[in-house]
Structures are given as structure tokens and as C-alpha cells.
Amino acid sequence: MGSDLFEISVNIGKMLGIFLLMVQMVPLLVWVERRGSAFIQNRFGPNRVGPLGLTQLLADAVKFLFKEEFRPPASVAFLYYAAPVLALIPGALAFASIPLAPPFEVTFNGQTYKFLFQVFDLGIGIVFVLGISSLGAYALLFAGWGSGNKYSLMGALRASAQMISYELALGLSLVGILLIFGTFSFSEMVEMQRGPLSFTFLGQPTTISFLPNWGIFYQPLGFILFFAATFAETNRAPFDLPEAEAELVAGYHTEYGGLKMLMFYIGEYGHMMVASALATTFYFGGYELPFGSESLQQSFSPLAYSFILFGCFLTKVLVFLWIFIWVRWTLPRFRYDQLMDLGWKTMLPWALFNTVLTAVVVVLFHSSGS
Amino acid sequence: MAEVVIFYVFSAVTLFGALGVILHPNPIICALHLVATMCGIAGLFFGLNAPFIAAVQLMVYAGAVMVLFLFVVMIFNLKQEGKHIFSPGQFTNGLKVLFGGMFAGLLLSSILFKINNFGYLTPDKAAPQFEVKNIAKVMFTDYVFSFEILGLLLLVIPIGTVALSRVRGGTHAK
Amino acid sequence: MDAIVPILVLTLIVATFGSLLVYVSSILGPKKHATHAKYMPYECGLPGQESSKTNVSVRYYLTAILFIVFDIEILFMYPWALTYREFVEAGHGAYIFWVMFVFIALFVFGLVWEVRSKALEWD
Amino acid sequence: MLSNLFSIGIGHYLFVSGALFVMGMLGVLLRKNILVILMSIELMLNAVNVAFVTFAYYLNDVNGAVIVLFVIAIAATEAAVGLALVVLLYKNFKEVNIRFFEHLKG
Numbered sequence: 001m002g003s004d005l006f007e008i009s010v011n012i013g014k015m016l017g018i019f020l021l022m023v024q025m026v027p028l029l030v031w032v033e034r035r036g037s038a039f040i041q042n043r044f045g046p047n048r049v050g051p052l053g054l055t056q057l058l059a060d061a062v063k064f065l066f067k068e069e070f071r072p073p074a075s076v077a078f079l080y081y082a083a084p085v086l087a088l089i090p091g092a093l094a095f096a097s098i099p100l101a102p103p104f105e106v107t108f109n110g111q112t113y114k115f116l117f118q119v120f121d122l123g124i125g126i127v128f129v130l131g132i133s134s135l136g137a138y139a140l141l142f143a144g145w146g147s148g149n150k151y152s153l154m155g156a157l158r159a160s161a162q163m164i165s166y167e168l169a170l171g172l173s174l175v176g177i178l179l180i181f182g183t184f185s186f187s188e189m190v191e192m193q194r195g196p197l198s199f200t201f202l203g204q205p206t207t208i209s210f211l212p213n214w215g216i217f218y219q220p221l222g223f224i225l226f227f228a229a230t231f232a233e234t235n236r237a238p239f240d241l242p243e244a245e246a247e248l249v250a251g252y253h254t255e256y257g258g259l260k261m262l263m264f265y266i267g268e269y270g271h272m273m274v275a276s277a278l279a280t281t282f283y284f285g286g287y288e289l290p291f292g293s294e295s296l297q298q299s300f301s302p303l304a305y306s307f308i309l310f311g312c313f314l315t316k317v318l319v320f321l322w323i324f325i326w327v328r329w330t331l332p333r334f335r336y337d338q339l340m341d342l343g344w345k346t347m348l349p350w351a352l353f354n355t356v357l358t359a360v361v362v363v364l365f366h367s368s369g370s
Numbered sequence: 371m372a373e374v375v376i377f378y379v380f381s382a383v384t385l386f387g388a389l390g391v392i393l394h395p396n397p398i399i400c401a402l403h404l405v406a407t408m409c410g411i412a413g414l415f416f417g418l419n420a421p422f423i424a425a426v427q428l429m430v431y432a433g434a435v436m437v438l439f440l441f442v443v444m445i446f447n448l449k450q451e452g453k454h455i456f457s458p459g460q461f462t463n464g465l466k467v468l469f470g471g472m473f474a475g476l477l478l479s480s481i482l483f484k485i486n487n488f489g490y491l492t493p494d495k496a497a498p499q500f501e502v503k504n505i506a507k508v509m510f511t512d513y514v515f516s517f518e519i520l521g522l523l524l525l526v527i528p529i530g531t532v533a534l535s536r537v538r539g540g541t542h543a544k
Numbered sequence: 545m546d547a548i549v550p551i552l553v554l555t556l557i558v559a560t561f562g563s564l565l566v567y568v569s570s571i572l573g574p575k576k577h578a579t580h581a582k583y584m585p586y587e588c589g590l591p592g593q594e595s596s597k598t599n600v601s602v603r604y605y606l607t608a609i610l611f612i613v614f615d616i617e618i619l620f621m622y623p624w625a626l627t628y629r630e631f632v633e634a635g636h637g638a639y640i641f642w643v644m645f646v647f648i649a650l651f652v653f654g655l656v657w658e659v660r661s662k663a664l665e666w667d
Numbered sequence: 668m669l670s671n672l673f674s675i676g677i678g679h680y681l682f683v684s685g686a687l688f689v690m691g692m693l694g695v696l697l698r699k700n701i702l703v704i705l706m707s708i709e710l711m712l713n714a715v716n717v718a719f720v721t722f723a724y725y726l727n728d729v730n731g732a733v734i735v736l737f738v739i740a741i742a743a744t745e746a747a748v749g750l751a752l753v754v755l756l757y758k759n760f761k762e763v764n765i766r767f768f769e770h771l772k773g
Binding site: 376430525 | 640
């Protein structure tokens with residue numbers, strides 16, 4: 001955590017800040033989602049409360065806060081109340097391990113401190129995020145079984161079966177990116193994606209100066225598979241089978257209302273943010289600017305430069321979040337057997353093919369010595 | 371200081387969860403306690419400077435095996451077992467507990483013996499023995515045949531379970 | 545290893561935040577007299593047909609078993625992918641490729657068998 | 668004695684591992700629900716894993732870490748097969764009490 005009071009307090013402040021960033025993103029995203037869906041469907045959306053309907057979120061929050069507290073008697077109290085809390089934790093922990101900007105140095109009381117622009121760096125980034133997000137199934141199972149409602153249980157079982165099925169495709173699509181970068185650490189990956197596209201082709205160093213050195217150019221298929229699998233992982237449309245209202249009412253949160261419902265939403269949007277941040281980090285250069293980072297670095301102080309790169313990261317993440325919303329209001333929902341077929345019979349083989357292909361290509365590109 | 375906190379917090383979670391597993395009458399709650407145990411063990415692995423193994427523990431046990439356990443318990447739709455969660459037979463149960471106690475005493479004494487003899491062991495925290503790259507190098511050179519046999523095992527297991535479940539041709543055998 | 549202290553603290557903060565939200569909403573909300581119908585599990589307004597402890601399709605647990613097996617295979621690919629380039633640059637590219645190729649061949653064989661045995665069909 | 672409590676050494680981790688193993692063993696011996704017995708077996712395997720990682724850490728030997736990965740893999744598949752068998756038994760006998768299956772004795 002730190003050696004003295006200043007370092008500890010900055011670290012805790014950073015932790016709270018990053019967590020609140022995730023939580024505060026939710027009302028904004030809900031607004032974007034409602035206005036965006038209205039735009040796509042040629043409606044108006046919420047536009048009465050405040051400019052562009054922006055304060056609608058505040059009104060909604062107050063409404064959620066004053067909803068009646070209700071617990072169905074058939075439910076199991078501990079599981080019923082623990083589930084929404086548990087829905088927050090994996091997203092928050094995963095988001096906290098992603099670097100949002102390069103580390104920055106602060107001088108205080110004549111001492112220089114170095115702070116990471118992330119809550120903690122384990123050095124095994126990817127595996128930690130996969131491990132933590134695999135705990136996300138428990139919030140669903142707690143909610144489903146604890147509610148004492150058969151629709152909840154069915155929704156939870158569907159959701160967790162779907163999550164674990166797509167976790168395979170997700171995990172396998174990342175093997176390609178590991179083969180390219182050869183590291184688990186997010187910050188090392190981002191470092192490698194700095195500068196123009198450069199690689200060794202048959203022993204010849206090659207540089208393509210008009211493209212940034214982003215992972216997407218090495219792993220186009222991997223990116224498509226990864227991004228599609230994250231849609232299923234976050235239970236978003238077109239994979240929002242657990243909430244198929246025609247069949248299952250509202251899935252695992254049928255019996256939830258008020259703030260507890262909102263917490264599931266925070267969890268869902270948190271997962272979306274984690275997925276977007278991961279896609280950015282793996283395939284789109286993380287916080288690195290595509291061009292002109294040298295001149296910017298010289299004209300700003302290191303702290304300001306860190307914040308500029310943080311803005312760059314946030315922009316990329318927001319683009320991905322908009323894609324999430326855009327897809328939700330554009331594509332129809334899958335049927336459950338189609339969903340499972342897609343995960344097991346289409347994406348898993350393609351991800352395997354991607355792995356083998358990448359391995360062959362890496363051998364071809366790097367076997368200069370032999 | 372950090373390692374003291376890590377050790378006590380996670381070993382408390384681990385042992386509490388283990389107690390819940392063997393004492394709670396409801397199998398679902400037992401499974402949930404086991405989840406806590408798995409997370410606690412992952413934390414202990416963190417404390418032992420093995421974050422990769424901790425993450426594997428989280429992914430495989432907490433993320434996969436326990437989900438399977440919960441699915442099965444939910445399929446079974448088991449009711450609480452009531453007071454009789456242990457096998458009947460007071461004499462045999464007493465014998466079992468006695469045997470368990472004797473085994474615990476044996477373990478404890480051997481650990482104490484170990485500490486008295488090797489108490490000076492201090493880990494080299496900078497040593498790279500748990501770097502994933504080192505693990506991988508050993509695994510793919512020294513243990514390569516074990517690794518391939520594991521692949522064979524992982525081929526046989528799903529075939530066996532699917533054959534056991536007899537689902538050829540649909541859920542409710544048409 | 546020191547990175548786990550922030551993990552613990554953050555978990556604690558999030559859990560406190562969540563429990564606080566649940567608690568605050570339970571204080572602020574109105575308390576109404578609940579009727580019998582309100583206490584029933586929600587089933588689209590119809591009287592409850594069966595309890596939630598209804599039987600679940602065996603598909604789910606079969607999916608979970610297959611998930612475990614394939615998950616382990618993928619986990620063992622991670623260290624391989626991590627050291628692949630080092631092996632290649634040291635001139636052992638063919639060796640490390642074949643090590644994993646055999647493993648992946650077994651993986652593919654299992655997957656094909658599962659698909660052909662219709663264990664992955666949902667109907 | 669108190670200083671032992673606050674300087675974590677090999678013995679502390681081994682003690683947790685041993686306690687976990689004994690609890691798992693008692694669970695296997697005493698409980699009558701097959702599922703809980705399977706869970707207790709998982710407890711014992713995990714106790715062994717803790718011991719392996721402890722020794723690997725304190726003896727600076729990477730082999731312990733590699734073995735743990737194999738143990739995790741095999742224990743997970745063991746749980747999968749065990750549960751498949753339990754489901755099969757339940758489908759045929761509608762029973763998870765281990766005493767019920769005594770008539771399977773040869």
C-alpha cells in the first residue's frame with residue numbers, strides 16, 4: 001500500500017477514484033443507452049428533465065432510493081441480499097487491475113513518489129482478470145437460487161451456462177495475443193504497442209509508419225472472437241438470453257427491485273467497462289496515443305501527460321461502450337440453442353484455428369536464427 | 371506485516387469454509403462454503419508468492435468445479451437432511467473421530483518436528499521460481515510427457531462423462 | 545505479493561458500498577402492508593404452479609463438465625503461449641510447436657467427438 | 668511464542684494444510700451425503716496443493732509449482748467424473764445417502 005501516510009492516502013484515494021469512475025459511468029451510460037436507442041428507433045427518448053434529459057438520471061436515482069424494500073418470503077435472506085453486492089465485486093476488481101495511464105511521479109515534502117495509474121499491478125494481469133470474472137457466475141446463482149422463484153433459477157442457470165460456455169472462446173482467443181506479446185502484464189503489453197507498426201518478417205525488420213503498432217493488426221480474427229465473446233460474458237444483447245422477458249420474465253433479477261436492481265445494473269455496466277478496457281488494452285494500444293506522442297510528451301509536464309493519455313484511454317473505452325449499446329439496439333436476440341451452437345461449434349474451433357495459425361506465423365516470423 | 375495479515379485472513383476464511391462444508395446440513399450451503407475455502411486457498415497462494423497458481427485456482431475451482439457442484443445440487447433439488455447428516459452408528463463414528471484426531475496429532479507432531487529441524491528455512495523472495503515463464507519452461511521440458519498424458523486424460527474424461535450420462539440423441543432420450 | 549493488500553481493501557470498500565446501498569434503500573423506502581398475493585413468487589400474475597426447486601435439465605451440468613475439461617486445456621496453453629517466443633528465438637520452435645500441436649490435436653479430437661455425440665445439442 | 672504468531676514461516680502454512688486435510692478426511696468418513704463426500708475429497712486435494720506450494724516456496728524449487736498445476740487439473744477432472752457418477756446414481760436410485768449403496772457390495 002505504501003511506506004508513509006502520504007503514499008497510503010494517495011493510493012486509497014486512487015482506489016476510491018477508480019471505483020467511483022466505474023460507478024459514475026453507469027448513469028451516463030444509461031442516459032446514452034436511452035437516448036441512443038431512441039435515436040436508433042427514431043424516437044426522442046428522455047428529454048424533459050434538464051438539458052437533453054441529462055438530469056433524468058438524478059431523478060431516477062432518487063426514485064430508486066425511495067422504492068419499497070421487499071423480500072419474498074420464499075427467498076433465502078442471506079443469498080438474496082448478498083447477490084447484488086457480489087455482482088459489484090468482480091467488475092470492480094478486474095477494472096482496478098487495468099492500467100489507465102502510464103505511472104506518474106509526484107514530489108511531496110522533498111520526496112519523490114511513483115504511483116501507478118491503476119489500483120494494483122499483479123504482473124499476471126490477464127489470468128487474474130479471467131479468474132476474477134469467473135466468480136461473476138456466483139452473483140447470478142445466488143440471485144437465482146436465493147430468490148425462491150423458478151424463473152429466477154432458470155434465468156440464473158441459463159446465464160451461468162452461457163457465461164461458462166463463452167469463457168472458453170474468450171480465454172482461447174487471448175492465447176493468440178499472448179503468443180504475440182509473450183507477457184501476462186497489461187502495462188508491458190501497452191508498452192509494446194507504442195510507435196509505428198513494426199515486426200520481423202523472415203528475419204527482415206519491417207516498419208509500416210502510417211499504422212500504429214496495435215494488436216489488432218496482428219490478431220484481427222482474435223479480436224473479433226474476443227469481442228463477440230465479451231458480449232455473451234456481459235449478458236448483453238444479442239446474447240441477453242437470461243433476461244429473455246418473453247420466456248423468463250426478467251431472468252435472475254425477477255424478484256429484485258429498487259436499488260438492489262440498480263446494483264445488478266452497475267455490475268452489468270461494470271462488466272461492459274472491463275470488457276471495453278480489455279479490448280482497448282489488448283488490441284488498440286491501451287492508453288497510448290496512435291500518433292504524435294513524442295511531441296506531446298515534450299510539451300507537457302509528466303503528470304499532465306499522464307492525464308492526457310488517461311483521456312485517450314477513456315475515449316477508446318467510450319467508443320467500445322457505444323458499440324455495445326449500438327449492437328444491443330440493432331441485432332435481434334439469439335435462441336438458446338443457437339447461442340450454445342455459436343459458442344461451442346463456431347467460436348471455439350475458430351479460436352483454436354487462430355491459435356495454431358498464430359503459432360505458425362510466429363515461427364515463420366521469428367525463426368531467423370535457424 | 372502484509373504477509374501476516376494475508377496469512378491470517380485467508381487461513382481463517384479457508385478453515386471456516388472447510389468447517390462449514392463438513393458440518394452444514396444443506397448441501398447447497400456446503401457448496402457455498404467450499405467456494406469460500408477455494409477463494410481462501412487462492413489467497414494463501416498469493417501469500418506464497420504464486421499469483422499464477424492462485425489465479426488458476428480461482429478459475430478452475432471457484433469458477434468451474436464449484437459451478438458444476440452447484441448445478442448438480444440444484445438438479446438434485448435436495449432438501450435439508452435434518453439432524454442426521456452423519457452416517458449412523460455412534461461407535462463407528464467415535465472410532466472415526468478418534469482416528470481423525472490421531473492422524474491430526476501425527477501431522478501436527480511431524481510439522482513441529484519439521485520446524486524444529488528446518489526452522490531456519492527462509493524463502494528467497496527475489497528468486498524467480500514462481501515466474502510463470504520458469505514454470506512453463508520446466509513443464510514443457512522436464513514434464514512434457516506428463517503434459518501430453520494429461521492431454522490424453524482430458525480427452526478421455528469428457529468422452530467418459532458423456533457416455534455415462536447417456537444423452538446421445540437429445541436430453542430425454544428419444 | 546504486496547499487491548494483494550489493495551485487492552483486499554478494494555473488496556472491502558466495494559462490499560461496504562454495496563451493503564450500504566442495500567441498507568439505505570431498506571430504511572428510506574416506504575413500508576406497506578403486504579398482501580398474500582404480493583408474497584407469492586412472481587409468476588406473471590398467475591397463481592404459483594410449482595416451487596423454484598423444480599428439476600433442471602441435465603444439459604446444464606453436462607455443459608459445466610465439458611467446460612471444466614476445456615478450461616483446463618486452455619489454462620495449460622497460457623504458459624505455453626507465454627514462453628513460445630523464447631523457445632522459438634532459442635531455435636526450439638519445432639519442438640515447442642509439436643508439444644502443443646499434439647495437445648491441441650487431442651483437444652480437437654475431443655471437441656469433434658462431443659459434437660458428433662450430440663452432447664452439445666440443446667433442444 | 669507470541670513472536671511465532673507474527674512471523675509467518677513454513678509451519679504456519681503447513682498447519683493450515685494439515686488442518687484442511689484432517690477436516691476433509693473427517694468429512695469423507697462421517698458425512699452420509701455423497702455430494703458432500705466429494706466436496707470433502709476436494710478439500711483433501713486442496714490441502715495437498717497448499718503443502719506443495721508451501722514447500723516449493725520455502726525450498727525455492729519450481730517443481731512443486733508444476734506439480735500443483737497437474738494436481739489441480741486432475742482433481743478437477745476427478746470431480747467431474749465423480750459428479751457424473753453421482754448424477755447417474757441419483758437418476759437410477761433417487762438417493763444420495765452413501766449408506767443406501769451398501770447393497771452394491773459384492
